[in-house]
Amino acid sequence: MPSVTHEALVELFKNRPTLAAEMLQDALGQPIPAFTEARVESSDLAEIVPSDRRADVIVVLLVGEQQRPAMAIVVEVQLGVDPDKPYVWPVYVSQTRARHRCPTWLLAVTVDAEIARWCARPIEMGHPGLTLTPLVLGPAGVPVVTDVEQARAAPEVVVLSAMAHGQEEVGEAIGVAFLGAVPGLDEERRTLYWDLVLSSLNAAARRTLEAMMKSGYEFQSEFARSYVAKGVEKGRKEGREQGILEAKAQAVLAFLEARGLEVPAEVRERVLTSTDVAELDRWIRRAAAVGDAKELLATTGS
Numbered sequence: 001m002p003s004v005t006h007e008a009l010v011e012l013f014k015n016r017p018t019l020a021a022e023m024l025q026d027a028l029g030q031p032i033p034a035f036t037e038a039r040v041e042s043s044d045l046a047e048i049v050p051s052d053r054r055a056d057v058i059v060v061l062l063v064g065e066q067q068r069p070a071m072a073i074v075v076e077v078q079l080g081v082d083p084d085k086p087y088v089w090p091v092y093v094s095q096t097r098a099r100h101r102c103p104t105w106l107l108a109v110t111v112d113a114e115i116a117r118w119c120a121r122p123i124e125m126g127h128p129g130l131t132l133t134p135l136v137l138g139p140a141g142v143p144v145v146t147d148v149e150q151a152r153a154a155p156e157v158v159v160l161s162a163m164a165h166g167q168e169e170v171g172e173a174i175g176v177a178f179l180g181a182v183p184g185l186d187e188e189r190r191t192l193y194w195d196l197v198l199s200s201l202n203a204a205a206r207r208t209l210e211a212m213m214k215s216g217y218e219f220q221s222e223f224a225r226s227y228v229a230k231g232v233e234k235g236r237k238e239g240r241e242q243g244i245l246e247a248k249a250q251a252v253l254a255f256l257e258a259r260g261l262e263v264p265a266e267v268r269e270r271v272l273t274s275t276d277v278a279e280l281d282r283w284i285r286r287a288a289a290v291g292d293a294k295e296l297l298a299t300t301g302s
Helices: 004-015 019-027 085-100 113-119 148-153 155-165 171-184 187-200 203-214 220-238 240-258 265-272 277-287
Strands: 037-041 057-063 068-077 104-109 135-137
Touching: 004 019, 004 057, 004 068, 004 155, 004 187, 004 240, 019 057, 019 068, 019 104, 019 135, 019 155, 068 085, 085 104, 113 135, 148 155, 148 171, 155 171, 155 187, 171 187, 171 203, 187 203, 187 240, 240 265, 240 277
Parallel strands: 068 104, 104 135
Antiparallel strands: 037 057, 057 068
């Protein structure tokens, strides 16, 4: 089952169809053809022999009045090592190329430097001279966005920046830049992006952003009240205590996943079924430091 972090990254590329091309050109230095529109296409890849083949995102760059495909980009979010991917990624590329009749590139996206190195390994096809080398957008390639105007122009990029660099010293500046983009977001993206940014930042940066919101920061009128109101409404429906437990449990999992850690089913179940607020608070703090999700339970004595 795809993780919260995986699905969130996929949404960034779907919500901003030009993002894949921007990252290839601006972050990875790859030449992108001039285009008039970037369109997210169906990611279902039917085969002669039916099977479950679905890429995360497929973006097609279109040119001219006839909207002719100039390039297709297969975006694959990768948060862990998967031995199947060297076999299915070439399939995604070849079938997308055949469907849209244009050059097709593979862009692997990850927030973990080690996984980025794994993704970048050439895939030998076995046929002489035929090798697929994925283009990889890892933490080192993601731009650091601290300018408010840049964040407003490309909110998905500043969210990606927070996910890649939020644990660094620059995390606070990225968070403040994101706040500048909040007023221009619709309610759905506003809530999702806030959760992603906040869960990706280091503890000091989170405290700064939360303090800014509580102190009547200029964006509070439009954003914070709606965010708080949503929490109140949820509390009315589910009960305040249960709502708090669920929110804290989700925070634990979000922190682990934002750091690129795989969360085993037993750990996920234990966190989601906890009824101890203090225990969940301890796990939230530990989630920012453990090297393996399994350590979360061991170090708390659970």
